[in-house]
Amino acid sequence: MLTISIHKPMLLRYSHVRIRSHQKFHKIDPIPFVKMEAKSSQTRKMEELSVKHPTPFIPKLEPSGEPDLQFDRLQTSDQDLVQEKKFEFGRFIAREAILDEELWTAAWLRAESHWEDRANDRFADSYKRKFSDQEFNAIKRRRKGEYGQKCSCIITVRKEPKNVKYTVVKSVVGTLDLSIRYLLDGETFPGEREKAPPFCSINRTQSNRYGYISNLCVSKAARCQGIASSMMHFAIRLALLEGAEQVYVHVHRKNKPAQELYRKMGFEMVEKATSQLEEEQTYLLRFKA
Structure with missing residues (x-):
């Protein structure tokens, strides 16, 4: 180690004040000794290497199980679709959704319908x-099925004119869900046994098989063109083909247009209402084949 001692003699500082006749000399303390330690380059290198830098935390990213949605994807043409169960009416076609983009668009239509009265929020x-x-x-x-139930997402898409291609998002204008279910033991209509035990058996006889329609909605720009009634007719026909003898639907008591639509299609109100229906302010309607 090399030590260098620096000594500086006492200095006098001369200062002027307002009265020139008086002159003052201020004493300045001497600068203390400063020790400078010279380290070898090898020592500094060893110290730098000995410093531990914390390793940043890198989270483990799990691969997403959902496929990437392509919102600019073009709608599959009718010629490319191999679907026997479809219903054509006017400029539209009702069929089961196939693509993930169709399922997402159906979900978005339901979101818009759900928040339609609160657009200014x-x-x-x-x-x-x-x-x-x-x-x-x-x-x-739901489409994967559980407890012996089968669920289909029905959509209505625009027919494509010649030399015109729609994206999936612009093609889908209506949607509903159709479920094929069984009544529980002792039930005469869905939900009759409000406090059924967790492991209540399902009566899987043909007479207890029924269809249930839900989540019916149509794009605001495509209403008043018979889309809702056509999708309902198509869903009822599919339910009957699946062996269901009855089709049910819930409707809110204040939704008069929907009640009128169901009445024209042959649905009748289930007279015996449960306390849950009273609480939810809904009616249970039934269509008999």
Whole structure:
């Protein structure tokens, strides 16, 4: 180690004041000794290498199980679709959804319908996107089937004119869900046994098989063109082909247009209402083949 000692003699500082006749000399303390340590380059290198830098945390990213949605994807042409079960009416076609983009668009239509009366809400767009994402995942789960139930997402798409191609988002204008279910033991209509035990058996006889329609909605720009009634006719026909003898639907008591639509199609109100229906302010309607 090399030590260098620096000593500086005492200095006098001369200062002027207002009265020139007086002159003052201020004493300045001497600068203390400063020790400078010279380290070898090898020592500094060893110290630098000995410093431990914390390793940043890198989260483990799990690959997403959902395929990437292509919102600019073009609608599949009718010639490329191999579907026997479809219903053509006017400029539209009702059929079962196939593509994930069709399922997501159906979920978005339901979100818009759900928040239609609250369009001026400042958070409406955020709520609709969250609702549509949740509904999209719910549709995919329901389509896989559980407890012996079969669920289909029915959509209505525009017919493509010659030399015109629509994207999936602009093609889908209506949607509903059709479920094929069985009544529980002791039930005469869905939901009659409000406090059924968790492991209540399902009566899988043909007479207890029924269809249930839900989530019916039509794009605001495509209404008053018979889309809702045509989708309902198509869903009822599919339910009958699946062996269901009855088709049910719930409707809110204040939704008069929907009640009128169901009445014209042959649905009748189930007279015996449960306390849950009273609480939810809904009617249960039934269509008999």
